[in-house]
Amino acid sequence: STVSRAIIYSEYGNPRECVKVFEHKLEAPTGSQAIIRLLAAPINPSDINQIEGVYPSRPELSTKIGTTQPSAVGGNEGVFEVVSVGNGVSSLKVGDWVLPGALNFGTWRTHISVDESQVYKLRSSEGLTPLQAATVSVNPTTAHQMLTEFVNLQKGDWFIQNGATSGVGRAAIQLGRIWGLNSISVIRDRAEPDLAKIKDDLYSLGATHVVTDSELNDKSIKKQIDEWTGGASIQLGFNCVGGKSATNVARQLGHSGQLITYGGMSKQPLTFPTSLFIFKNFISRGYWLSEWSKKNPQGKFAVVEKLLDLYRAGELTDVPVTKNTWRESSSNSEIEETFKTAIDNSKTGKQLIEL
Ligand code: NDP
Incomplete structure (x- = not known):
């Protein structure tokens, strides 16, 4: 035995x-x-x-x-x-x-x-x-599904995500690179030299741009992102974190853009400006891999x-x-x-x- x-x-x-x-x-x-x-x-x-x-x-x-x-x-x-x-x-x-x-x-x-x-x-x-x-x-499969189930992304399209250092976030960056998608990855603020190290790490996986939560919270980010995307509308966002970080990711989505919440690492609830829903037809929904795998x-x-x-x-x-x-x-x-x-x-x- x-x-x-x-x-x-x-x-x-x-x-x-x-x-x-x-x-x-x-x-x-x-x-x-x-x-x-x-x-x-x-x-x-x-x-x-x-x-x-x-x-x-x-x-x-x-x-x-x-x-x-x-x-x-x-x-x-x-x-x-x-x-x-x-x-x-x-x-x-x-x-x-x-x-x-x-x-x-x-x-x-x-x-x-x-x-x-x-x-x-x-x-x-x-x-x-x-x-x-x-x-x-679990993680790469979640990234795969969230990138394919909600928006029919084409080569050159953009998505934005927070919690980019997570297992899911890293897989999303890499699948994006493999499929020719552009990504904006949001990470938590940290002191140097860790910040540069993490950014390099995510760029080496194929991240198009990496920003910190405080950079995303600054008004100038809108113009910066417009320059990066050439004004293209971002239709898909992933939220691993909740709280203010999620609000700021949602603000960067274009008309009818979808924010997919899959984690709540900050344990903070989600709050979104009413105007996003009314004037931009913002869509906020969740994803649970377990539900899909069971079915x-x-x-x-x-x-x-x-x-x-x-x-x-x-x-x-x-x-x-x-x-x-x-x-x-x-x-x-x-x-x-x-x-x-x-x-x-x-x-x-x-x-x-x-x-
Ligand atoms: P990892 O352990 O790989 O990564 C944890 C991530 O959370 C890191 O990016 C970390 O950032 C961040 N983080 C940790 N604490 C906080 C905090 N207080 N505030 C903000 N960010 C924080 O996790 P996984 O990739 O395995 O999982 C990430 C999330 O995704 C979990 O909530 C998990 O339950 C969920 N998940 C959901 C699935 C679903 O089907 N819905 C499937 C798979 C995962 P840092 O690097 O800065 O520490």
Whole structure:
């Protein structure tokens, strides 16, 4: 049998205090069951929100894996390798890389026993790193959908976004470059030399222009943007942040422009001038990837494969992460401490758990 160590929680609250390691045995797989082993899984903001109990989609708390209290395993995204299969398994073989087939999978664990129907087998793992496969299905997929679902953008068209340093923002910049779209990326103010470093970083991904929130808040920005776009109307904006930053992004949209809100990192509500709605037919709406993937899992994995090809071709650059390593030989308390450190550090940058 295989020993699995899982990061579980049985009540909602501050993740550092709620999570703990739970060790349990997995029996050798029979029938259509397979045992898969973690390669890598990120900590995304929504994973944290699930543990805080403030995210609308959550795994149910149950005693399925043998906990005394009803619990859930954290994490929604990640890539696993098949390590053993039951004799009725037809779609998987040892060594295949698989992604969670559905939401609330519980990816923060060393091993999991699944039915083959619960996972999506990647066409191939060749030319991919665990980091790329572990982080493709949420952020780059969201950027892909937001760039294609709302406005029929043509080569040379513009979009504007805040939260441009986020995983979604970086993917949007790069897909824009690949598709011949121009982007204006808004980032938070910061002191030099960090500011120049971040700007260079986003320009190297293919950002057309990068501005800070305070530059976007200055009246002169309108004229500046008009010069950049040659007066072309900006029809699409993405909002990751909320508050004043979102208001300022909305002001730059042209007539009938759409602002798509996908995150609320500042925790500030959205406020827009009435005049935008009346005189510019401003459209403010939201996007939730989970909703789309639930309705259209095949469409989602088609986008995932397309994005993985872009990684293979070197067209998409890896999202910067801090790697936190679990080893098979790690004790349970080491597994837990490594994870809690990653949770703490997730406030200042994307964390990856790898095994
Ligand atoms: P990352 O961890 O990669 O990036 C976080 C981003 O938020 C950075 O750009 C960071 O800016 C910014 N940020 C952090 N704190 C604040 C703050 N207090 N005020 C303003 N900006 C802040 O995140 P992801 O790309 O994984 O996710 C970003 C957002 O998108 C999250 O809200 C997430 O839930 C959401 N999301 C939504 C999806 C959907 O379907 N609706 C799908 C995927 C993600 P800085 O670099 O300056 O620190």
